[in-house]
Amino acid sequence: MARRHNLYIVANMGDRQPCPLTTDPTSSCPSDGHWQFNTNVVFSSEGLLVARYHKHNLYFERAFDTPPQLEIVTFDTPFAGKFGLLICFDILFHDPKVTLVEKGVRQFIFPEAWMNQLPLLDTIQFQRAFSLGANITLLAVNIRNDELIMTGSGIYTPFSATYHHAQRGDPEEGRLLVARVPVLDPEWRATGEGVSTSSAAAESGFCDSESCSDASSVPPSSDTFTSSMMYDPFTFALLSETEGRVKVCDGTFCCHLQYQRYTQGGSEELYALGAFAGTHVVNGRYALQVCALVRCAGLDPSSCGQIVEEAESKMDFLLEGKFGTRYVYPSVLANRMVLEDPKHFEKAADGRVTMKHSDMTAGLITACLYGRMYHLDNE
Template sequence: MNQLPLLDSIQFQQAFSLAANVTLLAVNIRNDRLIMTGSGIYTPFSATYHHARKGDPEEGRLLVARVPVLEPLEAGGGESTISAATDSGYCYQDSCDDPPPPSYPTFISSMMYDTFTFVLLNETQGDIKVCNGTFCCRLQYRWLLQDHKELYAFGALAGTHTVNGRYALQVCAVVCCAGLDQSSCGQEAEEAESKMDFLRMFLEQPESLEKAADGRLTMKHSNTKGGLVTACLYGRMYHLDNE
């Protein structure tokens, strides 16, 4: 099922295929009442999917794709392009020697029943950092058009989700707010027109991906084809579930 703004079905289905290096066949029972609208055939290199809109007919749609035989991923290798930095001192390879980003006013808002710390993205471009406790996320971004209509925020979360299950999370997320007031940040937004280049987050197929030996995932993406609704790095911390 879809749960905006962070867990739209085709978004996390494709992300799972990419990160785990597996072919994923996702066939949802199409049911608008249960917010089930997305199906697809996903590989780490491609995605063939159908994502229905509200009001579309509920009959099925046949998807056909040729999928490759996958080889096991080797640890490391490739190019680093996106990261969620913590107090460990880890940094993106092109900015390790750069000064830390300036501080911006933060605010607290609920997103998917979790309490996030947010910073507004109200500059033409920026390099910002937001922390939730000792867990920090850093974002480098640039709006493709200076005059954009929507309000956006960059949020961080490190904690235990307790609604419809209990599990520990670490999340860095860029989201389109539902309105033009910061209190709407974290609420569902289904459409957006604003386009940006961003580093450390991705929505479409990323330009490159690396999983480091210590488990960190790095990604990069630019030239988004459509308006950005959400871009997130959503991590499950299984060993912290019972704390």
């Protein structure tokens, strides 16, 4: 197919490899003398196998083995330079994702079978968050399986997002996404052959620099409660007014919000600001610091953190936290799984991360700063 159509093709498949049997009980070689890996293969436009990557971070994949050594795999193209390879659950971990970024890789191919995990890790939500937070291009293709709630693919650059998120009841068929994207490979761009693109974050008129800068001086809300969100105990504070400021802390980690809410059609909706700092331990283990503004599923505070797919209230907001990591991924998810790019996103040297947004086109489901504390994953 690659040769016939003069394309580079990346395909996800299983790979069976022989391994040396040994009496060593610590050996990772299965008893039948073969490893089975979840694998990306890359074929060039000449039909040659030019790269192969074995998935490092498995997610309940009993048919597959973790490779004995971490693989950092890239391939070069004559039209856009270098690409890195990831598979599904890999995107949540330091290796190989961050290692590739720190080696200068700015373009990634990302096959996945990702369940839509609202309200923080919906498929397109986190695809976009990783692209913005890491300042990279991500070509993400998800399998379509409605029973497992697996939908959502996209082409994301630091400047644009082209995506499709199927809704329940939609015909279960594929959607071809096509977009023109800038070449981000620094070596390729240095030759002058790549497409040079620049972007300037648009400033919102929601608050001026003086009123934004003193967000940390707001005292923590005295009326907080704990509710489970994605199996983690978030500390929440309700947004009880149509505008105001809220601060909520989980231990020493604090999240600040300045907001103005616009209700639509007189509907009643409850919103809350949540903070979590700790290790997620359900269906994977990884350390987090998260600030999240969410629409609650009902009008009872205990519903905050539950799955919500629709919202009518629009919000102008400034969301800020001081993180113990520079790996923070921003997202704004609107009614019926529509992405909105924040008007302003900034990471300061002291760990302070700010996301500002206004003039929403649809109701707010989630606005999130998702911090990954990779260095604490094994503690």
